[in-house]
Amino acid sequence: MTNRQWILVSTPAGALTSDHFVWRESPVPSPGPGEVLVRTRMLSLDPANRAWMNGPSYREQVLPGDVMHGFTLSEVVESNASGFAPGDLVDCMGGWQDFAALPAEALTRRDNRQDPAHLIGVLGVTGLTAYHGLFDIGRPREGEVVLVSAAAGAVGTIVGQIARLAGCRVVGVAGGPEKCAWLTGELGFDAAVDYKAPDFRKALRAATPDGVDIYFDNVGGTVLEAALWAMNQRGRIVCCGAVSGYDKRGEAYGSPLIPGILVTKRLRMEGFIVLDNAMANTEAEAQLAAWVAAGQLKAKMDIVEGLEGAPDGLIRLLAGGNKGKMAVRVA
């Protein structure tokens, strides 16, 4: 038995490529006292993974030489800690590898009866991000207009659907006509706008004749700027991510509308990190699970088969090549 691993070998200055990673096979670690040996079942791929390479933020930087960091749904193989037994499913930062020996405090037990793909997606950090950001930061009221960017992505697909369940009109922003058609045809969005189209701003205006009350922002940059123009008075901008700046494909764009337009329209922009809200997650997870079980919320997945595909998967994610939640099935 070996521990297959992807190592980050250098800090990308621009777009991430497969040359930034190297494959390594190491011995399976032995858990120390109080530690648990876990095996990765599903590895979450998230835009934030790329941001972690750029420097320390709300968490430590991923440095060259590190096993690439990542959220995982893992299975307990061997336990030196009370409360965990072989076969338990847990959330943890297992990283891009088969095995990790982690202290028990770094694990959160999950419900083995749920589909592992749901546990890493709609019932995991992704779903909680959508739920907490929309309801606690955005605070939608029935009949309001919700705009969401990266709408065909992991968080965006959930935000749009749960905003409709909350009685809002939902407009998605996504890249390309195919994704836009998928959002309205398959996921029930009221409208979708292609940010890559030359008439994006005009199309956004046409899709939001009553303006926008909540903008759930996953991207920042020029899409944020277009949303600022569309916002209604007392609108809320949920700052969830800024993927347009993570991969440094171009200069990050700063809008000169900020802060003046926040004053004149009385807007609130607020950032959050879902990991801060662990206490509220039980309720959110129960609600999300109920919607999924009732067929009211579709948990769309884009699954890469095998750990070997992790770098290409993340590169595709950053280029907007996914629909729904992207994850690697490792075991």
Next chain:
Amino acid sequence: MTNRQWILVSTPAGALTSDHFVWRESPVPSPGPGEVLVRTRMLSLDPANRAWMNGPSYREQVLPGDVMHGFTLSEVVESNASGFAPGDLVDCMGGWQDFAALPAEALTRRDNRQDPAHLIGVLGVTGLTAYHGLFDIGRPREGEVVLVSAAAGAVGTIVGQIARLAGCRVVGVAGGPEKCAWLTGELGFDAAVDYKAPDFRKALRAATPDGVDIYFDNVGGTVLEAALWAMNQRGRIVCCGAVSGYDKRGEAYGSPLIPGILVTKRLRMEGFIVLDNAMANTEAEAQLAAWVAAGQLKAKMDIVEGLEGAPDGLIRLLAGGNKGKMAVRVA
């Protein structure tokens, strides 16, 4: 009797100059049914006056040919409306002129026993802006660090003093060493930093060793960007104004730190317009009046004598040439 008036003759494309105004003498208007004839006592000069020329915003644009718009403390001369009698002092949008005939609904009665300079300043829109922005949007807690820009200006001088009364450590940002010395020596700020100095960012870091919990932003631009770097987690940015962009002396600066840094630091940026909060103003005014009466809050004024000086006064204000609240004593 004539009605002396300043007319805006063209929309400034760059910095405001005296050529944008022309002096006119018109007949004194007659109040119609339900109207009140008021005489301007004090005319408020505010950075927002310049922003109003750039286009419609939370209010109508000032257009070429208009008597220049402005908040005034005015005295009732003749009344065709019940509830107002000659001698009453009122707040209104009297504009840059001696007389205006206005509907009664456009007037708010003030307390004749107060100093007119206080009524237009610390007990007027200026003081309410500081109070509402700091307490309702910023929500300071004792021991927190409050940073305020345009700190030597009308709103900034009040924000700094009332934040100290609320138990905060207060750091001001102002232009030039003389204003900075005045903030610490005369107004009790804990520290002040000169944004025009070449080592501004370093000095700001030195003045805020424990970071910043609330940034009260009157300016936007590069000072906002420096504040973003200094913010602590869960900090609040009170978006009160963006004077760095109003006069279009250069390109308005948009920071590429937004929105990414709002996410990683979990920041809230929120804009407001004080006029929205008329209901809460009685309590705020009473508290401000009590602090002034007790000598705990200094109401610093920069008064221009005579309506003739209004354009030069506003030009000086936009160039940062004032200390404290700027107003024109008209009668």
